[in-house]
Amino acid sequence: MWTPILASVLFELLIATATVSGTMVEPDFAPTVAVISSDIVDLRVGGLVQVHAAAMAGDDSLVENGDLATRSGFRLRRARFGISGWFGGQVGVFLAANLLSADEEVGSVSDATLSYAFADWFTVTAGLGKLPFSRSALDTSRRLLSIERPLSVRRIVPSRRLGLTVEGRLFDGRLAYLTSMRNASEGFNLGNRFGGFLYGARLIASPWGMASVDEPDARFRISLAVAGLYEDGPATRTIAATADILATWYGASLQVEALCDRGSPEDAPDVSPELSDTIERCGAYTEIGYAFSVWTVPLRVVARGELFDDDRAVSDGGDVILVSGGLNADVYLPYLRAQLQYQARLERHGATLENDSLVAVLQGTF
């Protein structure tokens, strides 16, 4: 019974070796301006600028808490500049700077990867980049349907870490995998200062081909994925899991994702009966969108609902419902984009805060 399956897999691997399509981990932007473009070398520079204009922000709004703005006014959300290169079609380099960061520990490096695409089913990437775990985190920020990623993704998914990723697509992309091993702590030039590693894996099934919100004319597509990670941190053990679905159908899209993590300290002293030393966090969101055009300008209406609990052991202000809705306009694909979004964050316990916000975004990328 297993023989035909194994044969089929080997056959797929053999076929796929002939066509290489690179990494599934999308950086924040893809450089488009070709400096050199030949069969041997393809070198591009690019950048991304996102400017937020908050038309309205409640008195209690706070970006740090997941709101879109803290006060009415302007905000430079992202400013990235980078260079990408492919050599011989198989060796890739990507270096991006976060011009808003001058952090002592991590400097201004946003992404720094070296990759080797042996075949569609096997690409290895080393360096600093996103962790292959959550769908939303892997989406490039230049094409997010909502202005920000869901709060649960921002809270639970580890930030960029240094390490190694192996990924590949099988069966014409109907099955894909990513595995990764990273440092458990941040810090680039000093390396794994506090020790430990983070291991992650993600498996994606797309029976009718990869679903993508960027293909509004496509017929029904669905991608289902599960992912997990284990972080043996310097002082905390964390285990996390996520499952997600993305379905698209002629411009309509539905994305659902649920994710949880559990962190346990190495030392577990007594705690109050009201508290837990192991912290479990869970979140889930549903995002729907519909793309259409007006006067040839691609538009998309988007709505998202999210539930997030930053500590399942306590019922407090960390238990929130986020509701948002807005309109996106790709004014000049792929270079210029505008978004308008309204978001409300509702505290499930305690006093209700005034944290609704209305934000417009102008994004330029090249």
Next chain:
Amino acid sequence: MHRTLLVLALFAGCRDSTPSPRAYRIESLDQAIGGPVASGRVGDYLLENDRVRLVVEQSGKSRTPLGFGGSVVDADLVRSEERFRRGRGLDLLGQVAPTANLYLARADGPGTVVITASEAGAEVTAKAEGAPIQQVLAAFNLLLERRFLGDGADYGKIYFYDEYELRPGEAVLRITTTVGFDAPFCPPQPEDGCNASCDDILYDDDCSCDIPARCASAQVRSADPLPDRPAPAGLSDVLLGDLPRPLGSGMCSSDDDCAPGATCTAVTAALGGDFSVCRQPQQRDAGVLIGDMLLFGGHLSPFLPEVGFDTESDIRRLFDAGEDTLSRPLDVELVAASGDGVAYAYAPSDGRVFVPIFGGPFSMGATGGASCANDDPRCLERTLVRSTRLFAVGRDVSAAMAALLEVKGEPQAVLTGTVLDDAGVPASGADVFLVRDRNPPCKPTCTLEEIFAANREQTVGPVFLGGTAGVVTHARTDPKGDGRRDGRYRLVAPPGDYFVLASRGDVARTRPVPIRLEAEVKLDLRLPKTSRLSYALFDGTGEAMPGKITVGGHGPLRPLELGGGRSADDTVAVDQTGSGLGSLELPPGAYDVVLSRGPHFSIHEERVVLRPGETSQVSTTLVRQVDRTGFTAADFHVHAEHSLDSSAALEARVESFLAEDMDRLSSSDHDTLTRYAPLIDSLGHADQLTGQVGVEVSTQELGHFIGFPLRYQERQDGAAIPGFGAPDWRDALPAQIFGSLRALEDTTPIVVDVPHPYSYFDAYAIDPLTLEPSGSVIALFNPLVNSENFHGGFDAMELLNAKGFDLVRRPTVGEVRFYARGLDDLIAKRRSGELSQVAFERSVHALSTEATRRMLHRTEEEQEAALEGDGVDLACRCGSNGDCAAGLVCDQATLSCVSPLETSSTAAPASDDALCRSVRGVVDDWFTMLNRGVRRVGVGGSDVHSEKGGFHDAGSPRTLVETGATHPAQVTDADFAEALRAGKVVVSNGPMIHFTIDEARLGDTLPVPASRAVTLRVRVERASWYDVDRVELYENGALLRSFEPRAPEVTVLDEVIQHTPARDAWYVVIALGLRGRSLAPVYASAALARFGTLELTQRIYDVIPRLRSLRIPRNPSLYPTFPFAITNPIWVDVDGDGWSPPQSPPSWCVPSKDYGCSR
């Protein structure tokens, strides 16, 4: 070649090699000095030459703490770098105010501060009648017998003439004070024929004309340099006349009591009570003492030649030995103060400086005296007394001292060189010290400790009881403002034999090198390798989180004499991080480190060994162990660099709050408003911490008052608002101060909080039982403290300030006796040599700890006695003879200091259970207030001043307000203030108390039918690293139940009590850790016993019988940080007919606030 010389000659001709000094009024702030504590403003007077710049404050109320204009408020070097010019200098000086007999010039009227002509340089003069530094000091004019003027003279009417003169080429300001009592100013008229630079014919030393008939004739005499009489000579001898030693002894009632030739002379006037001593004809009567109040401020570290930076230990040793430093002050050549980039030195032009106190940033230097012999009274009649002091500015202590030596014409030798780090790189910011070489036997390979020990052994004397370490001077390589980072230093000292050593902070120190200093010597010094410790704290999700690291070692890394810190817990370093990641440099060695995040999280302890040149790491996850869900952790008593006595940077203050798990930072800088919110925002911590604007109105004599949240405004009509709108407290009554604070209301009603309320209550002598102002003797001299001026219009009061556990509960007589007798015993053993100084200090700490434990541990009997007023008639001014000045004894029946002849030997000693009414117990006062229906919210305040570590820690104690907020750091000001005003508050430095009665929570009033039982539930939690071993439940001030929990879990107590209230009642719970593990070392234990003006003046009170009512017994102030928490009340209204207090309200109750107040 010749052309070059010509050009140079031309330039030289154009340039004035020694620019003339000048004085001018500041017309715009870019003419001022500027700097971290600069207070010079437009209208003030600037004195400058080619080396230094100084600001004399214009007339009016001073912006600095003391008095009026006319004092030196800013001083700096002339700096060539553009970034330090135009009002952006490095002034670190608080204030230097000339004084005479504890008065200073009342320069608050027109023409009282002026530019005057001087033939020697530039000059600014303050001339005015005097005013007491504190109103109460005017009392001395009525209480003391003075005879140096004619009959009927008014000794409170002093004329001050303070000349500030700056000469060419000198980095020294000459401060000449001329005082007169019976000779008013005599400004020259054209017909007097005075020279042009004459400003006052009597007082100005620049005048050369005869005294006209319209003016009183007066002669000028110089003050005698101190010491102005044979040893023992002290300040009290100049102020009160020669006093026998020990102070308080040698009383007489007539000449018959005295030796032949001596006369029985009154020390006190009739109003002051009867105190006379025998004086020989040539002994001196009370006279005039001249000097300066030296307010260095928190940015400066005082330094004394021979002593070094440890300026407090010697005063403590004297005090511990039963001396008082008014009678036996430190006797030094000069007083210096060192800051980052600038230092100051102060000395008389002739003689020594007497220093009675170093209270952190505050000190006083007395430099000259004038008094009459006992057989020659009235010798100062029509006589002006003049004294000149020198105030030098330098880039470091050595430079400032060198400037003084230069002016004094004393020989100087110079040592220069470079300090290099272990890699040979010039080390900036290194300290270089010269230590006296008294030829110790260990030479030439002595350790610093051996040198100090040898120097101390050879210098033990009546003032420096432990000898002096011999630290002569100090320089710094590349101090702030030195553009060249070349590691060079320059030490100047009299020629002689020394050891020289360099250190960099607490982390690296060279061995002492013997050197003979003659003329100019060069020596480079190389520092040893250091180590680095990186640390990281993570929360339960693996995210880095703020926290603190406390590093324990064996012995201080840097001796106190060289500027090291003092610790009772062997803590050698403290660091904090807002990001969760941090590192600190340490000398190689083994350390015990503790990682923490406030008292409600677990801690991580680890021993680390650091090797030279290497970095080690320690990281951990800390978990919240104690549940404070729904409570917002706030601190309303917070100082930073905007306070004169704090150098903590605002960023560091924010970091300290994050590290201590705090939610709300309410500023309370002295007399200035500080707004943290924009800073917190910009640092990205707005989700964790809220900033609230507040202020601590810091009066001199009424206590302090905090207000929050306040409207913040920096400018009005383009001009900076002084203190950003902080109320002016001078001459203001409490009600006016409260009104001024409430006038700063923005959108949320102001909360007025009384910090360390014993100051306010003591100023009005609030009776511990009736709460009525009982009439302080001070009211005789300061109408502000008249009883009717006490005002109850405050909303909250601190139940625990910092770690002052001795003033939390009012002690019983037995507890006072226990401490006083124990201390007497230890002092006797120290005197006899049975105890070494180290053993003595350790024993005092143990005694103080035990005494404080006993005070905090209340029994039912003690509370019963307190409620019944047992002991209310006792003076309780002493617990043993050691509390009294020598010559007096403590009458155990009345507990007052009396002469041996006055003791009521037949009366029974006072009961040990009786309360000692003279000592404040803030919680007991609060209980009495609650019993009398005075409803004020009890809060806690850390009073934190230091940046990290030390005796004060941010948020210890904290006020936990039950806002129910889901984001405790983001509750609105209005919601927060509402919960606070409602009394939904627990004050704690660690333990958490969850207290309910039926369904009522803290601050609630629970109506219940008569005779119905209620259910009280008390749950107490603490983190696993400290203990709570006593829980007390109070009902209307009576100890209803007490528990001695021993549970090893976080929840140490979870008790449900059925109780039927007999009447309307309030209930409060206190949790304590007295015998188990304290909060040290995470929260440092007290390392140095309290010594302020209260302690300084205690023994003088005994010499003036009238002031004996101000005396209090010695109080313990050395103890570990005991875990302590107290709730605010839950009120039970029996019958539901409205809550009524068990006792009647005091006269100052406020109808809108208090129960039963109908006035």
